[in-house]
Amino acid sequence: MSWIDHIPDAARAYLEVKRLDEVECVLADLPGIARGKAVPAAKWEKQTSFHLPNSIFFQTITGDWSEAAEDGFTEPDMVLKPDLSTAAAAPWAVDGTLQVIHDAFDQKGRPIGCAPRNVLRRVVDLYRAEGWEPVVAPEMEFYLVGRNVDPAKPVAPMTGRTGRPAAARQAYSMTAVDEYGPVIDDIYEWSEIAGFEIDGIAQEGGAGQLEINMRHGDPIKLADEIFFFKRLIREAALKHDCFATFMAKPIEGEPGSAMHVHHSVTDKTGRNLFTGPAGGETDAFFHFIGGLQEHLPSVIAVIAPYVNSYRRYVRDHAAPINLEWGRDNRTTGLRVPVAPPEARRIENRLAGMDCNPYLCIAASLACGYLGLKNEIWPDKRFRGDAYEAEDEIPQGLYAALDLFDANAAMHEVLGPDFARVYSVVKRTEYNEFLQVISPWEREHLLLNV
Template identity: 60%
Template sequence: MTTDWTQSLPEAFRAYQGESRIEEVECIIPDLTGMSRGKSMPFYKFSPDSTFFLPISLFYQTITGEYVDIAEIPNQWTEIDIRLKPDMATASAVPWADDVTLQVINDLEMRDGTPLAIAPRNVLKRVLALYRARGWEPVVAPELEFYLTKPNVDPNEPIEPPVGRTGRKGAGRQAYSMVAVDEYGPVIDTIYDFAEAQGLELDTLIQEGGAGQIEINLLHGDPLTLADQVFYCKRAIREAALKNGTFATFMAKPMRDEPGSAMHIHQSVVDANTGRNIFSNADGSPTEAFFHFIGGSQKYLMHVMPLLAPYVNSYRRFTAGQSAPTNLEWGADNRTTGLRIPTSGPEARRVENRVIGIDCNPYLAIAASLACGYLGMEQAVAPRPEVSGEVYAGEAELPDNLGDALDLFEEEAAVKEVLGREFCALFDAIKRAELEEFKREISPWEREHLLLNV
């Protein structure tokens, strides 16, 4: 039975639905990794005012599914229920489903209505509230890099580039090649179809430098909306690849001799009342706020690296000879700096954070990056002098492994105040447990080179 609330569903969904009836609704949330969890139900069971619950323990798991004892959480294993609150502005199609299916991102609350502090979407909302209190509105535009690969069904085997329409494996070093994009035309077409059905606002798509590596840019806008779009987009890309017999991976470094995948974020801040970019003066020159945002990024980004590069594999992207910057220098139109200032007019002056990996949770990475800029503006942190020329050869400034990154994360109090101490304690515990799990593993490299040679 059609109910009144369906009339206010987004236009993209209603165009996708056509004359068909909605069969199913997915109530989903982003977990700590940025993957979707939730509940699926028949359409008649759902309404925007319905109350559904999930156990809070879903946030107590590592990427492998292992549960972690966290000392800071009293009565942890009572596994209290947390309430799902549908955000109907996020309602979207599930175009890979067999029947017409609606998906809705939910906010998470305690039973008394208090926002759940450890939920990634609420962490981002917390940071945005700090901006709003100052009369500021951040604007972001993410760039998503990922690989299409041959299906990898044996984790002990290396990941390989996909086979395209010519029957040949993808080749690297073909950045911006239209021929390389055409090689995977069916996958790309399916991604576009899914994005249109979901109302996702894609900007451009290019072939990146790796074999089978694609980059998709999203239009700039509100950070929460863009985080939702990245969340939806990653799921849609995976499904589009599977529909065409390939995998899409958002590992930061899936192949040894190919470049890693990033999620660069373009950031600016506008005055909430006037809409003016506060990074530019009336005469077009950069403002103190612009320099302080850079200064805060330089001072604090190294302390939030676990949110930008959350796994052991993340730090393989920063190895020598790769395109990922290992510094927090800044410069105009300089892709060797961690903080690039793209060429633009004064109204679009922005800071591009180039150190974030695509394996991040988009809510947490955007929150962390904006938190650093916010602290810089609040504390009037002066940046280091602008650099010119290549800085790849300079000494690495960022931590090169997850353990060191977690130590830096644990020691910085100002960041914890902005992101929330409860969340930071949980995230640190989960990541340290994942690191310990990884240390117990014996890699194929060790078996190949040490088994009979030492």
């Protein structure tokens, strides 16, 4: 059978109107950047794998190298094998182009432990070994901003069709969405061509800030789509002379961008484990919340992976500062949305949109898994404004990494090799940041201290 028989319907439909010229063989590194090779279609059809050095997982966001290699920096090749179920069009390309996500193995056929997609698959497999099926529904927040070609200058909102900069505090405004309608039109069109299903797009509270809701489903499939989506949205923005940014806090004084993740767990028959026979909440429901409360502090370094991420956790500024849980309460870190019993779910509101989607979903599911396995009970439900509660978020990346390093149980779920590599890379990255002198330091310290 041809490889075309194994790709999604949307990819086949794309090839019916486009002659395939090139295949992009990609995988996500630790920050979630697409790494790989572009291969002529004729050559790609003849190969079953290709190679990249394992050092791509040892790089910081700046492209510098960490000391994460265990046996010296020899950069041995990994074997990358295509997952044809991920084949998706790259609609912005001039010539017919497919993107295909590849899985990473060593030369003995073992999964590379620090590869983000493998980390998520490891967690999903732990659920399935218990007869459970994890289900997620992510929400993506991002900003459309003016072209920022000088990093020394602040980021500014994009200019809309009226010729005025996008305005803040216009949450859910359809007029605000219409301001950048051409970008959104391309996002919708390209998503349809690529086979990605969007549940809706809404204006958020920041100037030029949008939210895309995605339908619930398999964690790996949803993480793949977010990985693809980030690139698609960036390309749509560039077509219309603006930037799309997924920074957690790109504009001073504006709300940060989150990746809220809704969770539920079903059994093999599809029954929601969070709901009992009479429609009530089960022990499993409370244990999942308990696991999130117990273990989320140790994975904040994964779901808030940069120094900028911690600028989002501001009291009374549309982001949680605690691990409280509440019903239909957007001030708590953990929210139980209004839903019928069969759709009962738990929303983790702590993750920033700057996260790697594979690692964020893996870490959040890992917390819930440990709660289910160890029957952890949560604190009492929080009522009222949770911004009045105590701060429970680590104050910065370095403190978050200390908590991550100390949680041995979490390392076993996510994988010891990943835990080791991640800590080394992020600490290297933090030390790089300390070498940069900020405008604040020059303004307030240069002549005053």
